[in-house]
Amino acid sequence: MGQKNQNGLVFAVLFASTVIAGSLVFLGMQLSGGSSSNDDLKTQIAEGIDAYIADNAPGNTPPPPSKVEGDFTDDDPFMGADDAPVVVVEFSDYQCPFCGKFFNETLPQIKENYIDTGKVKLVYRDLPLSFHPDAYPAALLAECVRDQKGDEGYFTIHDVIFANISQSGLDYDLVKDEAVKIGVNLDELNGCIESDKFKAEIDADQADAGRAGISGTPGFIINGNIVSGAQPFSSFEAIIEAELAK
Amino acid sequence: MNLSVFKNLAGPTQLLVMVGSAFLFFDINFWMMKNLPGSRDQMCIVGGNYTTGNLIYSVLLSLMAGTMIAGVFTLFQRRQSKLAASTTTGAGLLVGGLTVFCTACTLPVISLFGISIGLTIFTTYGLPFKIVSLLIMAAGLWIVNRQLDDRCEICEG
Numbered sequence: 001m002g003q004k005n006q007n008g009l010v011f012a013v014l015f016a017s018t019v020i021a022g023s024l025v026f027l028g029m030q031l032s033g034g035s036s037s038n039d040d041l042k043t044q045i046a047e048g049i050d051a052y053i054a055d056n057a058p059g060n061t062p063p064p065p066s067k068v069e070g071d072f073t074d075d076d077p078f079m080g081a082d083d084a085p086v087v088v089v090e091f092s093d094y095q096c097p098f099c100g101k102f103f104n105e106t107l108p109q110i111k112e113n114y115i116d117t118g119k120v121k122l123v124y125r126d127l128p129l130s131f132h133p134d135a136y137p138a139a140l141l142a143e144c145v146r147d148q149k150g151d152e153g154y155f156t157i158h159d160v161i162f163a164n165i166s167q168s169g170l171d172y173d174l175v176k177d178e179a180v181k182i183g184v185n186l187d188e189l190n191g192c193i194e195s196d197k198f199k200a201e202i203d204a205d206q207a208d209a210g211r212a213g214i215s216g217t218p219g220f221i222i223n224g225n226i227v228s229g230a231q232p233f234s235s236f237e238a239i240i241e242a243e244l245a246k
Numbered sequence: 247m248n249l250s251v252f253k254n255l256a257g258p259t260q261l262l263v264m265v266g267s268a269f270l271f272f273d274i275n276f277w278m279m280k281n282l283p284g285s286r287d288q289m290c291i292v293g294g295n296y297t298t299g300n301l302i303y304s305v306l307l308s309l310m311a312g313t314m315i316a317g318v319f320t321l322f323q324r325r326q327s328k329l330a331a332s333t334t335t336g337a338g339l340l341v342g343g344l345t346v347f348c349t350a351c352t353l354p355v356i357s358l359f360g361i362s363i364g365l366t367i368f369t370t371y372g373l374p375f376k377i378v379s380l381l382i383m384a385a386g387l388w389i390v391n392r393q394l395d396d397r398c399e400i401c402e403g
Binding site: 005008009011012013015016017018019020022023026027030093096097098099101129130131132215216217218219228229230231 | 258259260262263265266267269270272273276277280283285286287288289290291292293294319323
């Protein structure tokens with residue numbers, strides 16, 4: 001009996017110490033965002049130090065950045081006046097239901113009150129999330145349409161995609177039919193899709209979202225102010241009006 | 247609390263088993279919170295379930311799971327000595343060892359444990375499911391507690 005108890009204690013010590021040691025390493029990796037990326041080791045170390053400093057700032061749990069510096073418009077499709085005083089950069093995933101909510105409920109109001117009146121320029125950038133299987137193909141299809149028909153064609157197809165996509169998928173033939181109706185060459189479109197022509201463009205959009213600290217969709221940068229999620233129109237209105245007043 | 251399932255943790259072996267198991271369950275929960283898709287603040291986001299509330303829930307569930315496993319470990323140790331004395335074939339020892347206590351109590355404990363963990367995994371941390379999950383785990387702990395007290399009316403006789 002005594003031997004059995006001793007064996008049990010040895011097992012318990014080995015088990016607990018292995019699990020606890022493994023846990024500490026695992027938790028450390030998770031908290032420091034130890035997933036693979038193309039960053040080199042120096043960059044990862046620097047990011048880790050920055051994260052540590054932010055985490056340990058007095059009286060503070062690190063919130064996501066509320067303001068960001070820099071130009072995040074790139075050469076992506078936009079609606080509204082090019083010289084509008086307020087620029088709204090939207091990082092979006094076509095298959096995200098919250099992006100769909102923004103498209104259906106908030107964008108029409110922003111368009112009517114600010115885009116059509118020349119006060120806001122809205123730039124649409126892609127942030128297809130890994131768990132939405134149709135988000136990337138939809139983004140690619142839209143970019144391929146833009147390649148032939150410009151921003152106007154892009155936003156026509158953007159609207160068609162949002163109107164027809166769901167968690168179960170997208171009817172690509174329907175979208176392509178709509179593209180043909182606005183004058184898109186189908187063979188060229190299919191070639192563009194099959195060659196994954198705009199992968200680098202979409203990757204660049206994703207990289208810029210990461211640079212801005214945006215990891216969820218929809219995410220917005222309004223003249224440097226970060227807005228996360230499908231917030232109601234009033235939230236956008238408040239920020240846009242504040243920027244217009246400057 | 248003066249329950250046997252907690253008094254059982256006074257032993258270093260049981261305490262270590264409890265702590266190790268709790269860490270293991272917490273790690274699994276933590277990984278799911280940080281890496282599985284979810285939503286937060288009207289946003290689709292990887293790691294959307296990584297919230298303070300879910301962290302607290304995971305700690306609680308892990309401690310309860312660890313306590314249950316420590317209790318089952320104690321019961322297994324008790325049963326091992328009985329099995330070694332009473333069975334003559336390896337198959338009998340194996341089959342008997344799979345039921346830490348009688349089947350009538352083992353199955354509910356395993357089922358309750360599985361349902362509790364399953365509610366976490368498959369329901370993306372919805373509040374009603376979290377509450378039900380904790381209650382189910384508490385029920386499993388109650389059964390183990392009665393076994394530790396040798397107070398099971400089902401298995402006696």
